[in-house]
Amino acid sequence: MSLKKKKKEGPSTEQTLCSWDARWQEQDYLDLIPFNYTACPEGFSRITGIAVITKEKIICYEQGQRCREIGLASADGCLLLADGGAVRIVLCRGEERFTVAVADLKYKERYGAFVQALTRYIEEGIYQRPGILRERVCPRCGRPYRPGSNSCVRCGGKKKQLAWLFTLFKPMIPGLILSLFLFLAISAVGLIAPMLSEKMVDGYLKNPEAGRSDLLPYLLVVLAMFGCTALSRGLSALRSVISSKLGAKAAYRLRAAVFEKIQQLSLAGVNRRTAGELMQRVTDDAAVLKNFLTGDLGSIVEQISTFLAIGVILIVSDIQNDTPLFLLVFLPAIPAMVLMYMFNRRIRRIYRTQWMVSSKASTLLHDIFSGIRVVKAFGREKDEIVKYEKAIYGVKRVQKRNELFWAIFSPMLNTLMTMGEFFVLFFVGNAILKGDMTLGEMTKLTAYAAMLYGPLRSMAFIPRRILRATTSLSKIYDLMVDDDILPHKKDAESRMLEGHVTFKDVSFGYEVGKPVLKHVDLEIHPGEMIGIVGRSGVGKSTLINLVMRLYDTEEGQVLLDGVDIKDLSPDTLRAGVGAVLQETFLFAGTIKDNIAYAKPNATAEEVIAAAKVAGAHEFIMRQKDGYDTYVGEKGFTLSGGERQRIAIARAILLDPKILILDEATSALDTETEKQIQDALQKLIAGRTTLAIAHRLSTLRNATRLIVLDDHGIAEQGTHEELMQNKNGIYYGLVMAQRQMSSKK
Amino acid sequence: MQSVFDIAGITPLDCKNSRIAAEGDFPVLYRLEGQKEERVGCFEAKRAFPFEKEDEYIVLLSEEGKDLGFIRALSERSEQERAILERELSRRYFMPVITGIQKVTERFAFSYWKVKTTSGDLEFSVKDTYRSLIHLGKRIIVTDADGNRYDIPDVTALDRDSRKKIDIYLW
Known part of the structure; x- marks a missing residue:
């Protein structure tokens, strides 16, 4: 298969450079930047180019020709331009700009790393070659990984995948074997029936005297036929019971394994995939695999064994009787199978287009209904009707076309497929007329011939079923081997935290080349309340995410009580750090469950106490069912303020030494915010608190304010101290907010 | 006012x-x-x-x-x-213009394209193909897995063979 061909790897950048200019030695340059675009009147044209970074300058080669040099001595910065049709590394020297390298967007991440390295070189004089970036392309076949995965679905070792599946399903293997055996047994029983018909026709019907004189053997044959049917039905029932049990078990094991793995992944690992993608793996892919193991696999074995058994029976009888029955059935079916194979693409396309257009129409419908208020408010009903009519007209057109195709194609195919039956009939009839064959034999052989069509028909579908199952297996396996897990030290001790937080030269970014925090140093003492202030996107939430260890730092350390956060046991961390977030998520369950989420073993009294401190007790008791009031998926029955108070109660119940408030009250009206602030005030006392708030007045009790700007801490001090600096960011922010509120 | x-x-x-x-x-x-x-x-x-x-x-x-x-x-x-x-x-807004399509295969929700463009013969992969095509009447813009874009100014002007290779995406 051409797809399996290993992609030839081209020469490395170093080798190419040497072939262009043999004078270059590894130690002469700091790094090489490959590029593949050069400017031309139409935009860019494709070339092969290398930019050589040396200590003093950057030398660019295009198609083997040395074409430009840019001095690094007076350079004062380096930019990455990446939101157009190409990525560009640009060197800045005062107001001047120089293009270092241009390439297509495949190079985006790599260029980001180059720019980072170059910037550091320009600023600090140290050049560190960017590490090998996580390639998004399979090194073996050159195909890109699916979004969020780290291995190739095609090349990802089928053997390893099967081994994993084997260990997962080990306890189920006897059951699986039994079910396979039953599949075989059913098909074997099915083979007996035609033999009995032969016996009946030849032994008794053709020769009524024999039947009349001795009724018992005749009755036995009839009973045997009944027995066959009964046995086959009974075995089928047994198989169904076993299969469904196995299926349920398999689905359970798969889903549990996949879900457990997802829960272990770091937030970054989870965020790389969409919620839909993850849901699909837990539900759909697991279901495909389950169906294959408990259903498809068995029926494939059954079909193949039936085909082989009947084939052998027919061929043996052909040899004995010198007849060509097997070929008569098989040969005419070949063109039908070829036709089916040829039309496979077309058929798939038909399913696909039908699915596409109808899903488009239903998406549109969903869209219109969700936005019905907007539609009504702007009086656009008629336009929406036109839009929807157009969509369903498309569905109608596709459906009509497809049904026409089916209406013609499927009878044609069936006729072609079963044409052999008539050949058999003709041939066998001829043999009977000549006296070469008995009527009973004819009954048997035509029955067998007819039975051959089932397997023949299913042959066309078997490859696709196997492919689908292996795809799902690969997708699940890919998740199972994802190593994006925040590692926990095995022997990490559990301890009580005091609330000392230290950032030691911490750098962090969610994407390569886009640092959010750079070289941050911060010391927070137990019991301090720190307000974190700054523009949106400046890294406030990132800072607290690191304290909660939702992510690990790239460089530097986050220490709690002097211990690296990576060395703390998960229990220590979870018991010691509590958070009230802006987005309050209430899980489906009772109010009590939601408050006790972080401490499921809390007593009823503890829950009530926490709710009281959070100012939630009263409104909870106003509900009909008190603490057992059921709240829906998003807690829709509660108002924003009420939900927020439940979230605060959740944090209070945990009684953490380090408290994190991320815009805990920003979504609330002023009145409610004040009430909640009072509740929070009680909570903050004596705890290390890190609070983010846009409304600066919320932070008036902070012992220290930290102003973030430009990837780091720009200012810090008390409110009064910061207000001294009339040119400071904080002063500007406060003034802007005062103006806003006085305008109100 | x-x-x-x-x-x-x-x-x-x-x-x-x-x-x-x-x-x-x-x-x-x-x-x-x-x-x-x-x-x-x-x-x-x-x-x-x-x-x-x-x-x-x-x-x-x-x-x-x-x-x-x-x-x-x-x-x-x-x-x-x-x-x-x-x-x-x-x-x-640089985009190679696709002048002919030699091969499109689909595997595991990715499609792999082999095309002739104004920038020479190119191979690229597209993830989630249906959502990666922007339909502008007869004009189609393809975005590959890396974010590079390719222009088909007029699908109807493509030769029959090329068009057949992508017509399942044209709905």
Whole structure:
């Protein structure tokens, strides 16, 4: 298969450079930047180019020709331009700009790393070659990984995948074997029936005297036929019971394994995939695999064994009787199978287009209904009707076309497929007329011939079923081997935290080349309340995410009580750090469950106490069912303020030494915010608190304010101290907010 | 009552209040006030309506991404300035034009394309193909897994074989 061909790897950048200019030695340059675009009147044209970074300058080669040099001595910065049709590394020297390298967007991440390295070189004089970036392309076949995965679905070792599946399903293997055996047994029983018909026709019907004189053997044959049917039905029932049990078990094991793995992944690992993608793996892919193991696999074995058994029976009888029955059935079916194979693409396309257009129409419908208020408010009903009519007209057109195709194609195919039956009939009839064959034999052989069509028909579908199952297996396996897990030290001790937080030269970014925090140093003492202030996107939430260890730092350390956060046991961390977030998520369950989420073993009294401190007790008791009031998926029955108070109660119940408030009250009206602030005030006392708030007045009790700007801490001090600096960011922010509120 | 335009404070960059020059590979904006000329700096040109109005409403952004104003139509500017802007736009919106499709195979929700383009023969992969195609009447823009775009200015003008390879995506 051409797809399996290993992609030839081209020469490395170093080798190419040497072939262009043999004078270059590894130690002469700091790094090489490959590029593949050069400017031309139409935009860019494709070339092969290398930019050589040396200590003093950057030398660019295009198609083997040395074409430009840019001095690094007076350079004062380096930019990455990446939101157009190409990525560009640009060197800045005062107001001047120089293009270092241009390439297509495949190079985006790599260029980001180059720019980072170059910037550091320009600023600090140290050049560190960017590490090998996580390639998004399979090194073996050159195909890109699916979004969020780290291995190739095609090349990802089928053997390893099967081994994993084997260990997962080990306890189920006897059951699986039994079910396979039953599949075989059913098909074997099915083979007996035609033999009995032969016996009946030849032994008794053709020769009524024999039947009349001795009724018992005749009755036995009839009973045997009944027995066959009964046995086959009974075995089928047994198989169904076993299969469904196995299926349920398999689905359970798969889903549990996949879900457990997802829960272990770091937030970054989870965020790389969409919620839909993850849901699909837990539900759909697991279901495909389950169906294959408990259903498809068995029926494939059954079909193949039936085909082989009947084939052998027919061929043996052909040899004995010198007849060509097997070929008569098989040969005419070949063109039908070829036709089916040829039309496979077309058929798939038909399913696909039908699915596409109808899903488009239903998406549109969903869209219109969700936005019905907007539609009504702007009086656009008629336009929406036109839009929807157009969509369903498309569905109608596709459906009509497809049904026409089916209406013609499927009878044609069936006729072609079963044409052999008539050949058999003709041939066998001829043999009977000549006296070469008995009527009973004819009954048997035509029955067998007819039975051959089932397997023949299913042959066309078997490859696709196997492919689908292996795809799902690969997708699940890919998740199972994802190593994006925040590692926990095995022997990490559990301890009580005091609330000392230290950032030691911490750098962090969610994407390569886009640092959010750079070289941050911060010391927070137990019991301090720190307000974190700054523009949106400046890294406030990132800072607290690191304290909660939702992510690990790239460089530097986050220490709690002097211990690296990576060395703390998960229990220590979870018991010691509590958070009230802006987005309050209430899980489906009772109010009590939601408050006790972080401490499921809390007593009823503890829950009530926490709710009281959070100012939630009263409104909870106003509900009909008190603490057992059921709240829906998003807690829709509660108002924003009420939900927020439940979230605060959740944090209070945990009684953490380090408290994190991320815009805990920003979504609330002023009145409610004040009430909640009072509740929070009680909570903050004596705890290390890190609070983010846009409304600066919320932070008036902070012992220290930290102003973030430009990837780091720009200012810090008390409110009064910061207000001294009339040119400071904080002063500007406060003034802007005062103006806003006085305008109100 | 003030009109929306007054509130927005939109004053297009025209020949009276601005000048565009090129410094090496990069375009630079100068603001004019009477006789005075002030260098604003390098800019990036971006179309406000890249699909519908290619030569109108060209927004200029500073290197930091700040809005510097917009040019209502390229035709308003001098020939020299227009050339600079057009060069800039042709780079920002650079897309190889697909002239023929040799092969499209689909595997595991990715499609793998082998095409002839104005930039030579190319191979690329597209993830989630249906959502990666932008349909603009007869024109189709394909975005590959890395974010590179490819232009098919008129699908109906492609040869029959090429069109057949992608017609399942054309719904």
